[in-house]
Amino acid sequence: MANWFGKKGRGFWLGIWSTNPNVGNIMGTLLCGLLNTTIGLDWSWTWIIISILIGVIGVINLFFLVEHPESVGITIKEESEEENIALLDQDDHELEERDDFVKMERRSENKNLMNSKNQVESNLENNLSNEKLEIYNPKSFWRVWLIPGVIQFSL
Numbered sequence: 001m002a003n004w005f006g007k008k009g010r011g012f013w014l015g016i017w018s019t020n021p022n023v024g025n026i027m028g029t030l031l032c033g034l035l036n037t038t039i040g041l042d043w044s045w046t047w048i049i050i051s052i053l054i055g056v057i058g059v060i061n062l063f064f065l066v067e068h069p070e071s072v073g074i075t076i077k078e079e080s081e082e083e084n085i086a087l088l089d090q091d092d093h094e095l096e097e098r099d100d101f102v103k104m105e106r107r108s109e110n111k112n113l114m115n116s117k118n119q120v121e122s123n124l125e126n127n128l129s130n131e132k133l134e135i136y137n138p139k140s141f142w143r144v145w146l147i148p149g150v151i152q153f154s155l
Contacts, residue, residue: 002014003067003069003076004069004076005076028050031046031050032047035049
């Protein structure tokens, strides 16, 4: 994979490539289920058919996969070292400017946080003296599934 992509975009494509085991597990399970329900094959035959399919794809890759793009006339453009150094210098200058701004922002945020902390502490003391704390009731497993985004994230 590294031969086919420049250094700048290589991480993205290797990340895409690294999803193969997950996609393969999903596709294998779906294909086994499909063979089992539609054709009525036993589970052992479905795994034998999947294994044969994987072996055929492996042999095709062995004979037809091109290792270097130069062997088929494709050239990969790499950025020069000078361009990379110039970009890094520009980024360093921008980071120094941002550091000064961030330091000023943090100081004002710290002041706001201290004021908020003092207000929360005083409110908490007032509430504790006036009322009893309510006991937290944990949510059930099925109730958590109703929280927006939980199902999408778990898929």
